[in-house]
Amino acid sequence: MTNIIHINTPLSDAVVEELKIGDKVKISGTLYTARDAAHKRLVNLIDQGKELPFDIKNQIIYYVGPSPAPPGKPIGSCGPTTSYRMDKYAPLLLSLGLKATIGKGGRSGEVVEAMKKYKAVYFVATGGAAALLAQSVKKMEIVAYEDLGTEAIRKLEVENFPAIVANDIYGNDLYKDGIFQYAVSIQCNS
Amino acid sequence: MVTPIRINASEISETVSRLCMDANFNLGSDVINALDIAHEKEVSPIAKEILSELLENAKIARKNKMPLCQDTGVAVVFVEMGQNVEIIGGCLRDAINAGVRKGYKEGFLRKSIVADPLTRVNTNDNTPAIIHTEFVPENHLKITFMAKGGGCENMSKIVMLTPADGKEGLIHFVVETVARAMANPCPPIIVGVGIGGTFDYAALLAKKSLLRPVGTENKNPGTAQLEKELLGKINNLGIGAQGLGGRITALAVHVESHPCHIASLPVAVNIDCHSHRVKTAILGTE
Numbered sequence: 513m514t515n516i517i518h519i520n521t522p523l524s525d526a527v528v529e530e531l532k533i534g535d536k537v538k539i540s541g542t543l544y545t546a547r548d549a550a551h552k553r554l555v556n557l558i559d560q561g562k563e564l565p566f567d568i569k570n571q572i573i574y575y576v577g578p579s580p581a582p583p584g585k586p587i588g589s590c591g592p593t594t595s596y597r598m599d600k601y602a603p604l605l606l607s608l609g610l611k612a613t614i615g616k617g618g619r620s621g622e623v624v625e626a627m628k629k630y631k632a633v634y635f636v637a638t639g640g641a642a643a644l645l646a647q648s649v650k651k652m653e654i655v656a657y658e659d660l661g662t663e664a665i666r667k668l669e670v671e672n673f674p675a676i677v678a679n680d681i682y683g684n685d686l687y688k689d690g691i692f693q694y695a696v697s698i699q700c701n702s
Numbered sequence: 703m704v705t706p707i708r709i710n711a712s713e714i715s716e717t718v719s720r721l722c723m724d725a726n727f728n729l730g731s732d733v734i735n736a737l738d739i740a741h742e743k744e745v746s747p748i749a750k751e752i753l754s755e756l757l758e759n760a761k762i763a764r765k766n767k768m769p770l771c772q773d774t775g776v777a778v779v780f781v782e783m784g785q786n787v788e789i790i791g792g793c794l795r796d797a798i799n800a801g802v803r804k805g806y807k808e809g810f811l812r813k814s815i816v817a818d819p820l821t822r823v824n825t826n827d828n829t830p831a832i833i834h835t836e837f838v839p840e841n842h843l844k845i846t847f848m849a850k851g852g853g854c855e856n857m858s859k860i861v862m863l864t865p866a867d868g869k870e871g872l873i874h875f876v877v878e879t880v881a882r883a884m885a886n887p888c889p890p891i892i893v894g895v896g897i898g899g900t901f902d903y904a905a906l907l908a909k910k911s912l913l914r915p916v917g918t919e920n921k922n923p924g925t926a927q928l929e930k931e932l933l934g935k936i937n938n939l940g941i942g943a944q945g946l947g948g949r950i951t952a953l954a955v956h957v958e959s960h961p962c963h964i965a966s967l968p969v970a971v972n973i974d975c976h977s978h979r980v981k982t983a984i985l986g987t988e
Contacts, residue, residue: 590772638890
């Protein structure tokens with residue numbers, strides 16, 4: 513079993529250079545949330561040459577639309593959403609210095625290439641472990657697009673948020689390696 | 703003259719509201735049991751750890767009354783309405799939607815429905831529910847609530863095969879659908895398969911098959927055998943929990959079939975994630 517690597521945000525090149533697929537990490541610091549609708553707006557702003565509602569350089573975007581915070585809690589359940597829907601937008605954000613994304617499910621070839629080019633990584637958090645992941649979130653504030661409800665951009669302060677490195681800056685892909693290892697070919701199917 | 707069974711619309715709303723919260727907070731014992739078995743059988747260390755996280759998540763959700771998953775789903779409601787049941791003080795559809803509205807608000811559940819698929823403005827109360835109503839001979843009103851996640855729904859597929867494609871074509875399509883879905887539907891999944899009927903009915907059958915308790919098989923031995931065969935092939939894909947590689951990709955495969963046209967072989971695959979949230983209540987019985 514691999515050791516757990518503790519990392520803090522913002523992420524430097526030196527930190528992401530050390531990360532390899534399969535590494536288990538615990539992230540502390542700031543995560544910005546954005547999913548489908550927020551990404552569309554962010555990319556529109558970039559297209560218009562306008563400033564983004566937060567500085568994404570060296571930051572992490574977490575693909576999540578949390579459930580509402582019950583009284584006394586900073587956030588509701590908050591597991592990752594499926595990442596491929598953000599693949600269309602990710603290379604542009606990575607080119608602006610975004611250092612990592614957190615989600616679930618594999619990324620497109622274009623995103624994997626962009627991560628290699630701009631030295632960024634992709635973490636996966638356990639999809640559906642949303643009540644468990646909420647325990648790592650200590651503070652939450654809305655940064656932009658409150659009208660989008662759960663899809664608004666939020667700033668989360670997290671402590672020891674658990675994730676696994678699925679794509680490193682060297683072009684490796686944990687999804688491909690992992691499935692290859694456990695697939696049973698039709699020939700030896702008993 | 704048969705005396706009608708009168709059920710108040712407000713009782714329906716209260717029941718639906720309770721089911722919304724119960725389903726989202728309390729993972730069914732059938733699913734927990736299936737996850738336990740998967741955890742025991744899994745050989746991949748990463749997948750094994752993910753499965754134990756999911757079991758831990760279910761405990762936290764139950765204890766803290768927190769949703770198992772932040773995607774608390776589209777509210778899919780199946781109603782079995784007895785022929786002699788009369789709803790008073792409102793109509794069935796409005797009563798169900800009022801229940802969803804209340805349950806999602808009071809349970810701090812996420813509102814995930816947009817009013818129009820293209821302009822995409824959130825309705826902010828998770829309505830309207832998707833409602834399937836069936837009339838039955840029994841003197842009851844049975845309400846089954848399902849919180850259906852978007853990630854797994856997106857990986858579902860339907861095909862109109864030809865009779866010549868047969869069982870082989872069907873197996874190929876189902877396994878291929880799961881293989882292409884990879885990690886996206888949040889494995890370990892439950893695979894619902896609807897065979898026959900018409901284009902629309904096959905999809906409904908696939909969804910209905912998901913309502914059966916996980917771990918139970920189809921009553922028809924031939925269909926039960928097909929479920930087994932599909933489960934074996936799907937688990938040989940190596941996708942594993944969360945798609946990071948492993949032996950358990952699906953907890954179960956449920957198949958339901960129906961007569962169909964001589965020219966057709968409709969096949970629908972409706973995938974549900976491990977956060978399989980289905981709860982039932984029966985009204986009208988003393």
